[in-house]
Amino acid sequence: MTVRTRFAPSPTGYLHIGGVRTALFNWLLAKQAGGQFILRIDDTDAKRNVAEALQPILDGFRWLGIDWDEGPTDDGADSVGPQGPYFQSQRLERYQQAAIQLLESGLAYRDYSGADFVKEREAAEKAKTNFVYSRNWMAESDEQAAAFEAEGRTAVVRLKMPREGKCEFTDLIRGEQSYDWELEPDHVIQRADGTCLYHLANVVDDHDFQITHVVRAVEHLSNTPRQIFIAQSLGYQLPQYAHLPYVAEPGSKKKLSKRNIDKYLHNKDFKRLYQAGVAIGERIGIQPDPSTFNPVLVDFYRDIGFLPDAVVNYLLLLGWSLDDKTEFFSKDEMLQQFSLERVVKAAASFDAQKLTAFQQHYMDQLPVKQKVNRCLKFLQSADLASTPPDCDLGTYLQTIIVAAGDRICMAGDILKFDFFFVDDEKLVFEEKPFQKRMVKPEGAGELLSQFADALQNLPDDQCDAEQLEAFVNTFCESASIGLGDIIHALRVATTGKAAGFGMFETMAILGKQRCLNRIGLALTKLQTIVAN
RNA sequence: GGCCCCUUCGUCUAGCGGUCUAGGACUCCGCCCUUUCACGGCGGCAACACGGGUUCGAGUCCCGUAGGGGUCACCA
Numbered sequence: 001m002t003v004r005t006r007f008a009p010s011p012t013g014y015l016h017i018g019g020v021r022t023a024l025f026n027w028l029l030a031k032q033a034g035g036q037f038i039l040r041i042d043d044t045d046a047k048r049n050v051a052e053a054l055q056p057i058l059d060g061f062r063w064l065g066i067d068w069d070e071g072p073t074d075d076g077a078d079s080v081g082p083q084g085p086y087f088q089s090q091r092l093e094r095y096q097q098a099a100i101q102l103l104e105s106g107l108a109y110r111d112y113s114g115a116d117f118v119k120e121r122e123a124a125e126k127a128k129t130n131f132v133y134s135r136n137w138m139a140e141s142d143e144q145a146a147a148f149e150a151e152g153r154t155a156v157v158r159l160k161m162p163r164e165g166k167c168e169f170t171d172l173i174r175g176e177q178s179y180d181w182e183l184e185p186d187h188v189i190q191r192a193d194g195t196c197l198y199h200l201a202n203v204v205d206d207h208d209f210q211i212t213h214v215v216r217a218v219e220h221l222s223n224t225p226r227q228i229f230i231a232q233s234l235g236y237q238l239p240q241y242a243h244l245p246y247v248a249e250p251g252s253k254k255k256l257s258k259r260n261i262d263k264y265l266h267n268k269d270f271k272r273l274y275q276a277g278v279a280i281g282e283r284i285g286i287q288p289d290p291s292t293f294n295p296v297l298v299d300f301y302r303d304i305g306f307l308p309d310a311v312v313n314y315l316l317l318l319g320w321s322l323d324d325k326t327e328f329f330s331k332d333e334m335l336q337q338f339s340l341e342r343v344v345k346a347a348a349s350f351d352a353q354k355l356t357a358f359q360q361h362y363m364d365q366l367p368v369k370q371k372v373n374r375c376l377k378f379l380q381s382a383d384l385a386s387t388p389p390d391c392d393l394g395t396y397l398q399t400i401i402v403a404a405g406d407r408i409c410m411a412g413d414i415l416k417f418d419f420f421f422v423d424d425e426k427l428v429f430e431e432k433p434f435q436k437r438m439v440k441p442e443g444a445g446e447l448l449s450q451f452a453d454a455l456q457n458l459p460d461d462q463c464d465a466e467q468l469e470a471f472v473n474t475f476c477e478s479a480s481i482g483l484g485d486i487i488h489a490l491r492v493a494t495t496g497k498a499a500g501f502g503m504f505e506t507m508a509i510l511g512k513q514r515c516l517n518r519i520g521l522a523l524t525k526l527q528t529i530v531a532n
Numbered sequence: 533g534g535c536c537c538c539u540u541c542g543u544c545u546a547g548c549g550g551u552c553u554a555g556g557a558c559u560c561c562g563c564c565c566u567u568u569c570a571c572g573g574c575g576g577c578a579a580c581a582c583g584g585g586u587u588c589g590a591g592u593c594c595c596g597u598a599g600g601g602g603u604c605a606c607c608a
Binding site: 008009010042043044045117118125128129130131156158174177179180183185187188189190191192193195197198199201202217218219220221222223243245246248250251252253254255269314317318319320321323324325326327344345346347348349350351353354355356357358364404405406407469483487499500501502503 | 533534535537538539542543544545546547555556557558559567568569570571600601602603604605606607608
C-alpha cells in the first residue's frame with residue numbers, strides 16, 4: 001500500500017512554525033516510504049482572497065524543501081494531481097453528495113431547530129448536565145420537513161450520532177483510544193445555504209485523496225470520533241491516525257499561537273531573536289510589524305537569512321528524537337531515520353535560542369562561496385556596494401566573511417558590518433563611541449593625526465594585517481604610548497563603531513587609502529565638535 | 533465545568549525493571565587556548581511533580597493526588 005499523507009492549511013497569509021512541523025512529519029512519513037505528500041487547501045470558510053493568502057504558505061514550503069506531490073500549483077491559482085482539485089472551495093459538490101448519502105442512509109438528518117438548539121445547549125450548561133439534543137426539530141420525512149418549513153424554519157444537516165457504546169481506535173502515537181458515543185453531539189455538517197463544514201469535507205477529501213495516515217496535532221484528537229463516524233457511515237476505509245503534540249509557547253506549555261506575539265516578546269530569547277530580525281529587516285525594507293514579521297512565522301527566518309535546513313532540523317527535534325545523542329540530520333538522514341514511534345507525547349516549547357544554535361551550526365558548515373551568495377543578497381537589498389578600488393564586490397565580501405568567522409550567524413548579519421561597504425564620506429560615526437574614544441581622551445585627535453601621517457608613508461604592499469600590526473606597534477613605541485591609547489580611537493575612526501573583529505584585519509580589508517580617508521573625516525568631525 | 537491528553541535539568545530530550553551515584557544538546561558559569569573578540573578544548577551548576585502500591589529491586593509497571601494543557605461552533 002502506498003503511504004499517502006497530507007497537510008491541510010487554511011489560507012491565512014502566513015506559515016506558522018507549528019504547522020511546518022506537522023507538515024514535516026507528514027512529509028517524512030510519506031517520502032520515506034516512497035509515497036506521496038499532498039497539500040490540500042482548507043478554504044471552505046475563507047471569504048478572503050485565497051490566492052494571495054495562500055502564496056506565503058506555498059513559498060514557505062518551497063523554501064524549506066518540503067515539496068508536495070499533489071496540491072496547488074506554485075502560484076496557488078490551480079491544482080496539480082490526479083485527484084484534484086485540491087481546494088475545498090472547489091469540491092463542494094462532492095461534500096453535498098456525501099451529505100445526501102448520509103441523509104439517505106439515515107445517519108444524518110435535516111434539523112430545523114435553529115436557535116432552539118443553542119437554547120437547549122445553554123440550558124444544559126446551566127444545569128451542569130451533559131447536553132443531549134432532544135431532536136425535537138429533527139425531520140426524517142418530507143412531511144415533517146414541510147411542517148417545520150411552514151413555521152418558517154430552515155434546515156441544516158446534522159449527524160445522527162450514536163447514543164450508546166464507544167468509539168475505539170488506535171492512535172499511532174498515543175495508543176488505544178476510547179470515547180463514549182453519547183458524549184458526541186449531533187454535529188452540523190451542512191449549512192442551510194448548502195455549504196459544508198470542516199468535518200464532512202475533511203473526511204470526504206481524505207477518502208478521495210486516498211490518505212492512508214492522518215498525522216495532525218492533538219487538538220484534533222477529540223474530533224476523531226465524529227470523523228470516524230462520518231467515514232464509517234459513508235463506507236470508507238479508515239485511515240491510520242497519529243496525533244502529534246502541539247508546539248508550545250516559549251517557556252510555557254500553552255499552545256503556540258500567532259495571536260500572542262506580544263506576550264512572547266517578554267521572553268528573553270524570543271525577544272532577542274525578534275530584535276535581531278528587526279535590525280536586519282529595517283535595513284532591507286521590511287515593516288517591523290510583529291503581527292506579520294516575527295519568529296513564529298516561517299517567513300521571518302527566510303527574510304533574515306536563516307538556512308532552511310537549520311529550521312527543518314530544529315523542528316524535527318521538537319517532539320522527536322532518534323537516540324540520546326544525534327542532533328544533526330540531513331534530509332536524507334531524516335528520511336531514513338524518522339518514525340512515528342519515537343514521537344514524544346508531551347508538548348514541546350519553542351526555543352528561539354536553540355533554533356539559533358542550529359542556524360549557527362549550519363552556517364559554520366556552509367561553504368564560503370555560498371555564504372557569499374547569501375550575504376550578497378542582503379547587501380544588495382540594503383543598497384550597499386562600496387568596495388576598495390580595483391576590487392570586485394564578491395571577492396571583497398568573501399574576504400570579510402572569512403575574517404568574520406562565526407560572527408555572521410544568519411546571512412543578514414552581514415549588515416552589522418555595513419561600514420565595509422559604504423563610501424568613506426557616508427560612514428556614520430556612532431555618537432557614543434565617538435565621544436568616548438575621540439572627543440573625551442585628551443590628545444586623541446593629535447595622536448591620530450600623527451598616526452595618519454605615518455600610515456601615509458607605509459608602502460602599499462605592506463598593508464596586510466600582520467604588517468599593519470607591526471607598524472602600529474612601532475608607532476606606539478616611538479610615540480611612547482600603549483596600544484590601548486590609540487587602537488580604540490582608530491577603530492571608531494575607521495569603522496564608526498566601538499566593536500568589530502580584529503583591528504588590523506579590519507584595516508587590511510579596508511585598505512590604506514580608505515583608512516586614511518576615514519581618519520581624515522573623523523578628525524574633521526572632531527574639529528567641528530571641539531569648535532562648538 | 534464535562535470529556536480527553538500530558539508530566540525526567542531553565543529548554544529540547546535519552547531512558548522501554550537492575551548497566552541510573554540518571555546520559556546528550558542548547559543556555560549559563562569557570563578554566564585553558566588566543567596580544568583583543570569569536571571559535572575551539574576541558575570542567576561545572578542543574579531534573580526523575582507528589583503519595584501509595586506491585587517487585588528481591590521502580591525514572592521505568594499499577595492506582596490515586598497535584599500541576600500543566602487541549603477540546604467542547606452553522607471555525608478549521
